[in-house]
Amino acid sequence: MNYLLLFVLFLLTGCMIAPSPQPQAPNRPQVTTPPPITERSTPETAPPALPVVPPQPTPPPLSEATQALVEGSQKASLKGDHRNAIAALERAIRIDGRNADLWARLSVAYLRDGRVNPARQYANRATALAGNRPDWQRSAWLAVAAFEEQVGNHAEAERIRALYSPEGRYSPEGR
Amino acid sequence: MPPRRNANRYGTGRARQPAPMGWLKRLFWLFAVVGLVLAALALGYLWYLDRTLTDVFEGRRWSLPAQVYAAPVELYTGSPLTQREFLAELERSGYMSARSPRLPGSFTVTGETVAVFLREFRFDDELRAADRIEVQFRTHGIVDITTGGGHAVPLVRLDPPLIGSFFPSHGEDRVVLNPEDVPPLLKEGLKAVEDKSFDTHIGFSIKGISRAVWANITAGEVAQGGSTLTQQLVKSYFLDNSRTIKRKLHELAMAIVLEARFSKEDLLNAYINEIFLGQSGNRAIHGFGLGAQFYFNRPLNELAPHEIATLIAIIRGPSYYDPFRFPDRALERRNRVLDTFLQDGLIDATTAAEEIAEPLGVTRKQRRGGRYYPAFMDVVRASLVQNYSREDLASKGLRVFSTLQPRLQESIQRHIAERLTTLEKNRKIEKLEAAVVILDVQTGELLALAGGREAGFEGFNRATNGTRPVGSLMKPLVVLGALEEGWQLVEVIDDAPITVPLSRNKSWTPKNYDGKVHGPVPIVKMLGNSLNLGTVRLSQHVGMDRILNLYGRMTGIKATNPNPSFVLGAESMSPLDVARLYASIANGGFRTQVKAVTSVVTEEGETLYQQPFELEKALEPAHADAMTWVLQAGMTLGTGRGSRHAGKGVAGKTGTTNDFRDSWFAGFDARKVGIVWIGRDDNKATGLAGANGALTLWDPIFADLGVEAITHEDDSQVRYVEYNSGLLAAPHCAVTVRIPVTEPETLPYKEGCGIEAPESQSEEGWRWPFWDNR
Numbered sequence: 001m002n003y004l005l006l007f008v009l010f011l012l013t014g015c016m017i018a019p020s021p022q023p024q025a026p027n028r029p030q031v032t033t034p035p036p037i038t039e040r041s042t043p044e045t046a047p048p049a050l051p052v053v054p055p056q057p058t059p060p061p062l063s064e065a066t067q068a069l070v071e072g073s074q075k076a077s078l079k080g081d082h083r084n085a086i087a088a089l090e091r092a093i094r095i096d097g098r099n100a101d102l103w104a105r106l107s108v109a110y111l112r113d114g115r116v117n118p119a120r121q122y123a124n125r126a127t128a129l130a131g132n133r134p135d136w137q138r139s140a141w142l143a144v145a146a147f148e149e150q151v152g153n154h155a156e157a158e159r160i161r162a163l164y165s166p167e168g169r170y171s172p173e174g175r
Numbered sequence: 176m177p178p179r180r181n182a183n184r185y186g187t188g189r190a191r192q193p194a195p196m197g198w199l200k201r202l203f204w205l206f207a208v209v210g211l212v213l214a215a216l217a218l219g220y221l222w223y224l225d226r227t228l229t230d231v232f233e234g235r236r237w238s239l240p241a242q243v244y245a246a247p248v249e250l251y252t253g254s255p256l257t258q259r260e261f262l263a264e265l266e267r268s269g270y271m272s273a274r275s276p277r278l279p280g281s282f283t284v285t286g287e288t289v290a291v292f293l294r295e296f297r298f299d300d301e302l303r304a305a306d307r308i309e310v311q312f313r314t315h316g317i318v319d320i321t322t323g324g325g326h327a328v329p330l331v332r333l334d335p336p337l338i339g340s341f342f343p344s345h346g347e348d349r350v351v352l353n354p355e356d357v358p359p360l361l362k363e364g365l366k367a368v369e370d371k372s373f374d375t376h377i378g379f380s381i382k383g384i385s386r387a388v389w390a391n392i393t394a395g396e397v398a399q400g401g402s403t404l405t406q407q408l409v410k411s412y413f414l415d416n417s418r419t420i421k422r423k424l425h426e427l428a429m430a431i432v433l434e435a436r437f438s439k440e441d442l443l444n445a446y447i448n449e450i451f452l453g454q455s456g457n458r459a460i461h462g463f464g465l466g467a468q469f470y471f472n473r474p475l476n477e478l479a480p481h482e483i484a485t486l487i488a489i490i491r492g493p494s495y496y497d498p499f500r501f502p503d504r505a506l507e508r509r510n511r512v513l514d515t516f517l518q519d520g521l522i523d524a525t526t527a528a529e530e531i532a533e534p535l536g537v538t539r540k541q542r543r544g545g546r547y548y549p550a551f552m553d554v555v556r557a558s559l560v561q562n563y564s565r566e567d568l569a570s571k572g573l574r575v576f577s578t579l580q581p582r583l584q585e586s587i588q589r590h591i592a593e594r595l596t597t598l599e600k601n602r603k604i605e606k607l608e609a610a611v612v613i614l615d616v617q618t619g620e621l622l623a624l625a626g627g628r629e630a631g632f633e634g635f636n637r638a639t640n641g642t643r644p645v646g647s648l649m650k651p652l653v654v655l656g657a658l659e660e661g662w663q664l665v666e667v668i669d670d671a672p673i674t675v676p677l678s679r680n681k682s683w684t685p686k687n688y689d690g691k692v693h694g695p696v697p698i699v700k701m702l703g704n705s706l707n708l709g710t711v712r713l714s715q716h717v718g719m720d721r722i723l724n725l726y727g728r729m730t731g732i733k734a735t736n737p738n739p740s741f742v743l744g745a746e747s748m749s750p751l752d753v754a755r756l757y758a759s760i761a762n763g764g765f766r767t768q769v770k771a772v773t774s775v776v777t778e779e780g781e782t783l784y785q786q787p788f789e790l791e792k793a794l795e796p797a798h799a800d801a802m803t804w805v806l807q808a809g810m811t812l813g814t815g816r817g818s819r820h821a822g823k824g825v826a827g828k829t830g831t832t833n834d835f836r837d838s839w840f841a842g843f844d845a846r847k848v849g850i851v852w853i854g855r856d857d858n859k860a861t862g863l864a865g866a867n868g869a870l871t872l873w874d875p876i877f878a879d880l881g882v883e884a885i886t887h888e889d890d891s892q893v894r895y896v897e898y899n900s901g902l903l904a905a906p907h908c909a910v911t912v913r914i915p916v917t918e919p920e921t922l923p924y925k926e927g928c929g930i931e932a933p934e935s936q937s938e939e940g941w942r943w944p945f946w947d948n949r
Contacts, residue, residue, distance in 0.1 A: 068329035092775075095251065095330075098888075106788075118788070121789075124765075127791075129763065
């Protein structure tokens with residue numbers, strides 16, 4: 001019952017804060033200010049304007065092949081071999097390039113390798129690809145949180161993590 | 176006694192005759208001095224030779240051009256790769272069909288299963304050991320992969336074919352082998368055929384020279400050379416082909432110096448890496464490593480005795496014994512070499528008989544180890560020269576991993592040749608040219624690129640350097656600008672005559688392709704049917720600043736023609752830049768940096784350079800998605816409706832320029848963006864529009880590559896809309912397309928067509944949305 005209440009509240013809140021389409025200024029510096037991250041930098045406007053769908057069964061996030069590559073990447077990462085961790089995820093993306101989870105993982109792998117700019121690009125890519133899938137939304141936004149943490153936006157990172165933690169309102173487990 | 180002494184010294188007669196011993200002494204001293212001078216000169220010469228030879232020899236011994244590899248084929252359960260395609264990939268990588276795959280580089284087909292013994296290969300991220308796998312296919316692709324021991328394998332890579340190398344400007348290409356990489360039969364066979372006393376001589380062989388002289392006298396012509404392997408090596412390294420005494424003496428001295436300075440093993444290995452084995456265009460094939468790839472498309476250590484014999488046979492005259500041009504002559508000499516192997520006990524009689532019975536087996540040219548994709552290599556080169564000097568690329572043995580998919584590349588080249596011939600024949604046109612670019616939608620990786628009609632031609636690259644007006648390919652920018660301004664795709668625009676004022680009292684009055692006026696049309700149809708008047712009118716609402724800004728965001732390029740005619744494609748672009756423009760729509764709004772190189776690795780396996788996927792957000796994902804829906808509609812009901820893929824989930828846009836000079840098509844599916852340009856180099860009219868020119872080439876290419884329908888993650892805002900009116904309608908009672916709309920309850924609907932009017936609209940009925948306001 002509590003979950004249902006939370007869900008309804010969330011729907012309402014989402015509707016209220018959903019921004020109307022705003023024409024972009026022609027000279028807006030797209031390169032340095034990707035909307036999914038910067039728009040969320042004001043904590044008082046939480047939560048993010050993501051499409052909301054009722055809970056539904058989601059297909060497994062990874063195929064057998066991409067799962068094997070993700071595991072390979074994790075092993076490399078544990079050994080501190082970030083370059084091979086990245087290479088394995090890039091192989092996975094060549095197989096399944098629309099998978100938001102893989103882009104989110106790639107973002108985190110680049111962060112671990114100390115390369116912030118690609119990490120930002122891939123976190124954005126992940127959020128764009130996540131669509132209606134709660135599991136993808138979660139991994140994509142947690143990648144955004146990791147990026148925010150890395151660049152010093154600790155509060156923003158914390159806010160996103162709270163939303164997408166297992167207990168948070170955006171978590172698939174939380175629904 | 177003193178006077179006598181004087182007489183002897185100054186007197187006459189007998190006393191004046193020089194003593195015989197004195198004369199001899201003088202002669203001795205003369206010879207001694209001359210001898211010393213000559214010896215000093217000789218020593219100086221040898222010292223000079225030693226220094227020069229050692230420097231050059233050491234420098235060139237391991238001088239290795241960068242090798243460029245194609246993208247490896249990934250094999251995994253669920254891959255759409257068919258058995259036929261897989262076998263073609265194996266052949267391309269030089270795998271041999273065998274009764275049983277017992278050795279690396281071989282495979283066996285049993286029904287729908289292919290057993291492969293994979294070679295060892297050092298990828299950019301790992302060393303993959305040689306391993307046996309079995310791959311099971313069904314019609315739709317791979318269903319299972321197991322190891323030789325029966326364990327399931329989630330995925331495995333095929334070693335990628337070599338697609339080229341950066342040999343120096345003097346054109347010598349090579350694959351350097353270490354002594355342990357060289358088959359013993361080649362080492363011993365070379366000595367047996369070319370230099371029997373190699374292990375004992377000091378650089379030259381009197382016996383060998385005498386034998387050659389005798390053979391030449393009896394033959395009445397130069398039938399045999401007396402050069403040792405060392406002399407041949409010297410000749411290959413340092414000298415020209417002239418046959419003068421001076422050059423021969425020079426060669427002899429150099430051979431002696433090399434023998435004194437280096438071990439026999441070093442010299443033999445240098446010979447194996449150096450000797451000239453053929454010519455392919457401007458590229459000289461040096462060494463047995465490259466020779467094996469050039470003639471047999473396989474690594475040297477996988478060659479059979481008769482193939483090794485062929486390579487040894489070629490040494491004597493790479494042109495005279497060219498196995499492609501003179502197979503009978505080459506076969507005869509190969510068999511003589513095999514006879515020598517037998518006589519010297521290198522192979523037994525049974526093997527000799529079996530090997531002599533084998534055909535030459537050289538593979539047709541244009542395979543592995545070649546510069547066969549020059550247009551693609553242009554992009555690779557452009558990418559590498561930013562980080563590496565030409566010297567490094569030509570000598571450091573770098574291994575470059577590229578994004579090229581040879582299967583796609585060969586497909587586009589084949590289709591270009593076929594399609595242009597058909598178009599020329601059917602339409603009585605001449606000298607058509609084409610350029611094609613295929614990018615991976617998600618990563619921006621360049622999968623294939625054709626710079627012209629002739630696949631192997633290393634000339635002007637129309638895909639990268641040929642900039643031509645793009646015609647209607649530019650129109651989506653106007654619609655994207657409108658979406659950013661808050662317009663909807665169902666909104667109606669008037670396709671009516673329009674005159675746009677330009678500077679200095681000039682004006683521009685565009686016309687439609689068909690010369691007609693189409694009146695009020697929804698934006699989705701305006702773009703789908705590529706209507707010029709409506710597009711120009713909409714562009715006036717959107718504003719040129721926004722459109723040019725969009726162009727910059729999506730391509731990273733500044734427009735060169737920022738006039739109103741820009742929106743109808745007066746701007747010239749290369750097919751590669753058009754690919755970037757459309758990729759940014761296809762991938763959900765991210766500008767990609769086209770990438771042809773994934774990594775550069777040293778000979779020892781250290782990664783020097785790894786190129787990340789370059790993605791920069793250029794559009795709101797919702798706008799890119801909406802544009803994709805519109806371009807899909809254009810393929811169903813608009814100018815792309817004649818495509819064989821119409822209605823199969825592909826998106827695309829035709830483009831035609833004034834007087835039918837350029838015929839364009841830009842289209843994509845879920846995985847690939849494909850750009851096709853057809854026109855003439857002299858910019859004369861072809862009579863081809865986008866739909867009956869470039870699209871007819873894009874179609875078979877995409878059919879060959881396999882079309883994967885575009886999926887939209889979020890279609891909650893998507894509605895059926897009547898194509899002609901922009902009214903919400905049900906598909907059973909109107910010609911509709913599916914496009915995203917916002918606030919559908921506020922939009923007009925087609926009465927009596929399955930849509931119930933919201934109460935707010937019921938009294939007024941439908942109206943053109945926003946018509947009066949715009």
